[in-house]
Amino acid sequence: MTHSPLTLDRFLPYRLSVASNAVSTRISNSYRRRFGLKVAEWRVLAILAESAQLTPQALAGATRMDKISISRASGALGARGLIEVRPNHDDRRSHYLALTAEGRALYAEIAPAALALETRLLDSFSAEERAQLAALLRRIEVAAESGL
Amino acid sequence: MTHSPLTLDRFLPYRLSVASNAVSTRISNSYRRRFGLKVAEWRVLAILAESAQLTPQALAGATRMDKISISRASGALGARGLIEVRPNHDDRRSHYLALTAEGRALYAEIAPAALALETRLLDSFSAEERAQLAALLRRIEVAAESGL
DNA sequence: TATTGTTATACTCTATAACTATA
DNA sequence: TATAGTTATAGAGTATAACAATA
Numbered sequence: 413m414t415h416s417p418l419t420l421d422r423f424l425p426y427r428l429s430v431a432s433n434a435v436s437t438r439i440s441n442s443y444r445r446r447f448g449l450k451v452a453e454w455r456v457l458a459i460l461a462e463s464a465q466l467t468p469q470a471l472a473g474a475t476r477m478d479k480i481s482i483s484r485a486s487g488a489l490g491a492r493g494l495i496e497v498r499p500n501h502d503d504r505r506s507h508y509l510a511l512t513a514e515g516r517a518l519y520a521e522i523a524p525a526a527l528a529l530e531t532r533l534l535d536s537f538s539a540e541e542r543a544q545l546a547a548l549l550r551r552i553e554v555a556a557e558s559g560l
Numbered sequence: 561m562t563h564s565p566l567t568l569d570r571f572l573p574y575r576l577s578v579a580s581n582a583v584s585t586r587i588s589n590s591y592r593r594r595f596g597l598k599v600a601e602w603r604v605l606a607i608l609a610e611s612a613q614l615t616p617q618a619l620a621g622a623t624r625m626d627k628i629s630i631s632r633a634s635g636a637l638g639a640r641g642l643i644e645v646r647p648n649h650d651d652r653r654s655h656y657l658a659l660t661a662e663g664r665a666l667y668a669e670i671a672p673a674a675l676a677l678e679t680r681l682l683d684s685f686s687a688e689e690r691a692q693l694a695a696l697l698r699r700i701e702v703a704a705e706s707g708l
Numbered sequence: 709t710a711t712t713g714t715t716a717t718a719c720t721c722t723a724t725a726a727c728t729a730t731a
Numbered sequence: 732t733a734t735a736g737t738t739a740t741a742g743a744g745t746a747t748a749a750c751a752a753t754a
Binding site for chain 1: 720
């Protein structure tokens with residue numbers, strides 16, 4: 413039996429895109445509806461919750477977003493009083509961003525909801541399968557980013 | 561030792577999004593640069609290559625895109641002479657779309673390039689790992705799309 | 709009335725380039 | 732000169748609503 417060597421249905425980039433879109437649509441709807449946050453803003457919030465204070469450049473590296481997205485996301489978070497700007501005396505072109513008390517409070521509300529959503533998504537997965545998926549995704553990411 | 565129960569770095573929706581973005585950036589650059597196609601147009605081309613002729617509605621189902629995207633993609637493909645419109649006598653609100661000879665020729669050129677790219681992405685994966693990844697992605701997709 | 713497909717509109721995300729202020 | 736960050740602009744993806752033609 414011959415069959416087409418390429419079917420969209422079995423094409424990895426397509427499957428990856430469909431799975432990722434399904435998840436991010438769910439996630440971004442949830443963040444926006446419940447907390448008024450875009451995904452970029454949620455990422456900045458999450459990283460700052462882990463890191464005390466960071467420059468926009470460090471945030472860009474940690475969130476895999478570019479500096480433009482960081483600038484917009486932190487502008488929105490700052491306007492809501494969720495993060496504050498602190499001077500960077502070592503380099504006055506830059507500055508530090510850090511959560512305010514309100515930012516920490518919002519994060520404390522979001523984090524459990526995010527974990528619950530992840531748990532529901534992975535409900536049918538064993539611990540081993542979760543680890544496998546994470547490891548496989550990392551390898552795909554590295555392969556896609558490194559030389560052609 | 562306590563550590564944060566939620567770190568962005570280990571958050572599945574984030575890892576999935578980063579991996580998918582890395583792959584789709586590569587793919588879409590490649591399609592656009594080499595063949596002048598957007599991803600939506602490539603998907604329509606690929607499905608029509610498998611299916612002879614389909615209505616826009618059937619195409620939307622097969623590509624996981626909405627009817628607006630299908631309408632725009634098929635408009636662009638039609639303008640380049642890659643697909644043609646055929647009447648649907650059973651329902652004259654609708655029509656069939658099918659590849660032209662030029663469309664088939666372009667697809668014959670693209671398909672090997674797409675497969676080569678997929679092969680490079682999965683270069684370090686065993687056959688078993690590829691199957692695992694595909695199966696895990698399907699399960700995530702189903703979980704994300706079915707009830708909250 | 710309901711459905712197929714198109715068009716208009718808008719919002720998000722991403723990428724490029726120009727700008728500012730510092731270094 | 733080069734770098735950190737911001738702003739402006741445009742392309743691509745996605746979603747809603749209004750519309751034309753047909754069922």
